[in-house]
Structures are given as C-alpha cells and as structure tokens.
Amino acid sequence: MKNSLQTHINQNFPFLIGKKLLLATSGGLDSMVMLDLFHKLSFEIAIAHCNFQLRGIESFEDQYFVENYAEINNIELFATQFDTEAFAEDYKLSTQVAARELRYSWFYELLESKNFDYILTAHHADDNLETFLINFVRGTGLAGLTGIPAQNDKIIRPLLIFSRQEIEYYAKKNSIKWREDSSNESDKYLRNKIRHNLVPILKELNPDFLSSFQKTQKYLQESKTMAEDASIMIYQQVAKENGEDIHFDLNQLKKLPNFRSYLYQWLSEFGFSAWDDIYDLVESQSGKQVFSNEFRLLKNRDFLILSPINFVDENEEYFINKNQKEVKVPLNLSFCKVNDITKESNTTIFVDEDKLWFPLVLRRWKEGDTFRPFGMEGKSKKVSKFFKDEKMSLMEKENVWLLCSDNQIVWILGIRQDENFKIRNTTKNILKIQLE
Structure with missing residues (x-):
C-alpha cells in the first residue's frame, strides 16, 4: 500500500513533494493509516485534531490518543476543542454540517497562520461510494454523482484509490492502533444506514462492486467535464458580463432545446436551489426575482440579470x-x-x-x-x-x-x-x- 500511495502521489499529486502538509487526524482507522503512510514516506507533516465534544469522555480519549501518538513519533500537533452542539443551535445547522464548518474553517486558519501548503484528509473509496449514494437518494445533478473530489483547493484526499478493506488490512499487518468511534455503529445518520444496510447488499450482488463503481465514476467525471466545456461555449453566446452583473439573453437562451441544464450549470455555483422558480422566470413578467443567500436573478424584459444582493439603507x-x-x-x-x-x-x-x-x-x-x-x-x-x-x-x-x-x-x-x-x-x- 505504501508503494501504491507513492506511485499515486508521483502521478497525480507531484506538487505535494517537498511541501508542508497538515494531516487531519481523528484517531480513527483511516486517518491513523494515512498518518503512518506519510510518516514512513518521509513527508514534512503535522497533525490537526478536532475534539467536537459530541461523545462525552470518548471525545477526550480520542484527543489523548492522538496527542500521545504525536509525542511518541515527534510529530508537531495542533489540537482544538469545539462546542459543536451550541454552534449548531446558534446557526440552525445539523450537527454534522456544524462539525464540518468548524473543522474546515480551523484547518484553513492553520494553513495560513502556520504556513502549511496543503490539508490532507483520509477519505477513501468506500466514503466516495457512500457520498454518491447519499446524493443519489436525496436527488442531485451530475456534480453530486461524481463523488468526493481528490482535490478541492488546498484540500487533498490521497486515499480515495484505496478501499476500507485495504486500509484495515494494512493497519493490522503493520500493527497500527486506532480508536473506534461508537457513533459509527448507530443508524441515526443516513451515511451509517447506507454503510450498514445498503452497501453490503450491493457488494453481495457484485463482489467487485467497488471497482465497478470507480469505473462508473470515471465515466461520470468525463461526462461532467464534457458538459462543462459545452457550457462555457454556450455561455459566451448567451451571457454578457457587465461589472458585477451578468446578463443572460433570453432570446438566445430559449433557442436551446435544453436551456434548463445550462442555467443549472451556470447558476448552481451562486447558491441557488429553487430551480423550478428559476426555470419559470424565463417566461415570467418583468420584475420577477429569485434569490439565493448572496445573489438574485431578475427577469428584465428579454434578459435574466444575475447580480450580488446589495443591502441598501434607504435613510442614507x-x-x-x-x-x-x-x-x-x-x-x-x-x-x-x-x-x-x-x-x-x-x-x-x-x-x-x-x-x-x-x-x-x-x-x-x-x-x-x-x-x-x-x-x-x-x-x-x-x-x-x-x-x-x-x-x-x-x-x-x-x-x-x-x-x-x-x-x-x-x-x-x-x-x-x-x-x-x-x-x-x-x-x-x-x-x-x-x-x-
């Protein structure tokens, strides 16, 4: 597995060589294997551990475990504690979303303040499959079916080519210790339901299912890239950028047999989700609007105008x-x-x-x-x-x-x-x- 990872890095992430890497480490199986591999491959690494205080004494035992590992192996450690439930309540978020917001915000703070180059997380092939199924169950576009990206800005996921089974085999063969998260046994979360109930059936139907899935994702990724290329070409014909605003020519747009797909491709990055309202806007009367958190789409005669929301003080x-x-x-x-x-x-x-x-x-x-x-x-x-x-x-x-x-x-x-x-x-x- 170590040699496979080195080859994977040389071919796909050569820019990691010689860089300062921050490894997100929970103390669980996946992150401890990633930590062991990068330590043995002699990368310049440090550990980032988040204590979300969601499992009582277990959360603190995880933190002590990671701290002990860092001390024994002489690896720089950064650890923090979050009141995740209070944050989730204050910002009206689910516990999982709140934990994710807190985690990545802190990672990027460390990246900037401590001069690290990249953040590494231990997502693997089974995580990718579960994410695909979650998005599939909830309903998603093509982007949601392409799974977890191997790179997203400064976040790198080098273990996506390995299965959970391969990671566990490596851990046992190399006597790597890890902490079990008791919450992973509960079916309270959708991911756990899929992991415990749906994935085993799929693997029973096709023992080589994970490999087949990875091929399917490759094809989906290629289709997504092709769709993005087409979207850029059509955008140049339909859209005109005017300062912060973008004007979409409806006369040109409606000539396209699948203009809804293009609107989705262009507008999804601006946080819109009310797609039926957006599609209806094309035939609406002037003055109708659809909003995301930071942007709005306005129907103005023969144009849809996308612009940032500027909060105006009428008494200024x-x-x-x-x-x-x-x-x-x-x-x-x-x-x-x-x-x-x-x-x-x-x-x-x-x-x-x-x-x-x-x-x-x-x-x-x-x-x-x-x-x-x-x-x-x-x-x-x-x-x-x-x-x-x-x-x-x-x-x-x-x-x-x-x-x-x-x-x-x-x-x-x-x-x-x-x-x-x-x-x-x-x-x-x-x-x-x-x-x-």
Missing part, C-alpha cells in the same frame, strides 16, 4: 455645504462656479446657484418623490413613473442617488436634471456639478 444621507468643492462618498462629485455653460451631459449639469438652499443633500430615491424632468414643461412627475418610462431595471433603480435642495430634487444623478434649477437669461451665478 450625505450633506454638502456651500463652497464645498468636491464629494468623495458615496459618489465622486465636483462643484465649481463658471461664467458660461459648456456642453451638458448625463454626468455634467449647470444650475442656478441662487436657487439652491444649502446644505444640499445626497440621498436614495423614495416612493412618492417627484420632480420636473429637464426639458419638459408642465407638471411634476413621479420619479417612479419616470423610471418606468425610461425602462430602467430594478437594479438600476436601486443604484440611483438624488441631489436635493430643501427637499426638492436638483438632479437624479447621471440621469436627468430638474427643470426648476436650470440656467435662464436672468441667472447670475452658474454652478457646474460634475459626476465622475
């Missing part, structure tokens, strides 16, 4: 005093007195300074705001109606700022000046305001 205000030359927050504005009007634009206006009341106020627009659009005679117009006439999207409207004088709108910044403050023949003092 900034004051501008008379004779102030510039503003840097929340926008770059400059103010200067001029004798003549030059070319006006969406980013430059000229106003009658004598009609302004200071301090001016920069604020967000609100429902009920009205103004007289520059160049339009007659009554005032609701800002919301003006936005609708200009066919502005919801996200464009959310980013609008108003420059106001005594509760009157002087300028919808970058869009339209108010008629009441324009330069006339009687104007004596001209103020140029420019948005950079």
Whole structure:
C-alpha cells in the first residue's frame, strides 16, 4: 500500500513533494493509516485534531490518543476543542454540517497562520461510494454523482484509490492502533444506514462492486467535464458580463432545446436551489426575482440579470455645504462656479446657484418623490413613473442617488436634471456639478 500511495502521489499529486502538509487526524482507522503512510514516506507533516465534544469522555480519549501518538513519533500537533452542539443551535445547522464548518474553517486558519501548503484528509473509496449514494437518494445533478473530489483547493484526499478493506488490512499487518468511534455503529445518520444496510447488499450482488463503481465514476467525471466545456461555449453566446452583473439573453437562451441544464450549470455555483422558480422566470413578467443567500436573478424584459444582493439603507444621507468643492462618498462629485455653460451631459449639469438652499443633500430615491424632468414643461412627475418610462431595471433603480435642495430634487444623478434649477437669461451665478 505504501508503494501504491507513492506511485499515486508521483502521478497525480507531484506538487505535494517537498511541501508542508497538515494531516487531519481523528484517531480513527483511516486517518491513523494515512498518518503512518506519510510518516514512513518521509513527508514534512503535522497533525490537526478536532475534539467536537459530541461523545462525552470518548471525545477526550480520542484527543489523548492522538496527542500521545504525536509525542511518541515527534510529530508537531495542533489540537482544538469545539462546542459543536451550541454552534449548531446558534446557526440552525445539523450537527454534522456544524462539525464540518468548524473543522474546515480551523484547518484553513492553520494553513495560513502556520504556513502549511496543503490539508490532507483520509477519505477513501468506500466514503466516495457512500457520498454518491447519499446524493443519489436525496436527488442531485451530475456534480453530486461524481463523488468526493481528490482535490478541492488546498484540500487533498490521497486515499480515495484505496478501499476500507485495504486500509484495515494494512493497519493490522503493520500493527497500527486506532480508536473506534461508537457513533459509527448507530443508524441515526443516513451515511451509517447506507454503510450498514445498503452497501453490503450491493457488494453481495457484485463482489467487485467497488471497482465497478470507480469505473462508473470515471465515466461520470468525463461526462461532467464534457458538459462543462459545452457550457462555457454556450455561455459566451448567451451571457454578457457587465461589472458585477451578468446578463443572460433570453432570446438566445430559449433557442436551446435544453436551456434548463445550462442555467443549472451556470447558476448552481451562486447558491441557488429553487430551480423550478428559476426555470419559470424565463417566461415570467418583468420584475420577477429569485434569490439565493448572496445573489438574485431578475427577469428584465428579454434578459435574466444575475447580480450580488446589495443591502441598501434607504435613510442614507450625505450633506454638502456651500463652497464645498468636491464629494468623495458615496459618489465622486465636483462643484465649481463658471461664467458660461459648456456642453451638458448625463454626468455634467449647470444650475442656478441662487436657487439652491444649502446644505444640499445626497440621498436614495423614495416612493412618492417627484420632480420636473429637464426639458419638459408642465407638471411634476413621479420619479417612479419616470423610471418606468425610461425602462430602467430594478437594479438600476436601486443604484440611483438624488441631489436635493430643501427637499426638492436638483438632479437624479447621471440621469436627468430638474427643470426648476436650470440656467435662464436672468441667472447670475452658474454652478457646474460634475459626476465622475
């Protein structure tokens, strides 16, 4: 097994050679075998042990066992204890998810603070099979059927090529001691139910099932890679990136016979899960939205617009005093007195300074705001109606700022000046305001 692992590393993880490696070690069979192998192969290693305090005295006995091993073998050890149940309750997580969040967060902290290059975990082929079956039972896309990745950023799983049976045989042959986790015997968790009840039946039906499964996963991985390649090509035809936003052209998208698959491929990484709602969005009316924790997908006429969720404080205000030359927050504005009007634009206006009341106020627009659009005679117009006439999207409207004088709108910044403050023949003092 040692020679097989060395060959596996040389062929697939040559970048591990000569690096500082942090080995996640619980004290169980798999991690103790991984620790023994990398120690014998003379890698520069250290141990990271998490005590989740979920099994009473057993959890502390696991910690003492790992600490004793590290001391005997002169291996650097990092150990920590978590109040996992309290964390799970505070963040409304399952115990298993909470433990995973705590574990990997701490691993990455060690990686950065102690200058390690990679984190190694002892997942093996049977773990991979169980993960596949869990995802299959719960329902998943192609990504969920490809199992546990051998590498995920700085996390490496070098034992995925070995079965639990091979690992146990190696441990017994080399007199490696390990701790048994009593929770592994309980069918409380779905993984244990699959391990104890389903996997034995599959192996009984086909004694070489694990090998067959590994071949199947290889084919699935190849199919996933092919789908990703196709997704990139279609993305270039359908999507246009605009700053932080991505605009998907629905006219182009709907020409694809399987556009739902492409949407899933493009959007899953942004945390979306309400796929039926997303697919319905394609035919919905403008203004409909679907949210993930950090992003939203908006239907705006012939486009789906993906953007980060920006939490807007509607009461945010900034004051501008008379004779102030510039503003840097929340926008770059400059103010200067001029004798003549030059070319006006969406980013430059000229106003009658004598009609302004200071301090001016920069604020967000609100429902009920009205103004007289520059160049339009007659009554005032609701800002919301003006936005609708200009066919502005919801996200464009959310980013609008108003420059106001005594509760009157002087300028919808970058869009339209108010008629009441324009330069006339009687104007004596001209103020140029420019948005950079």
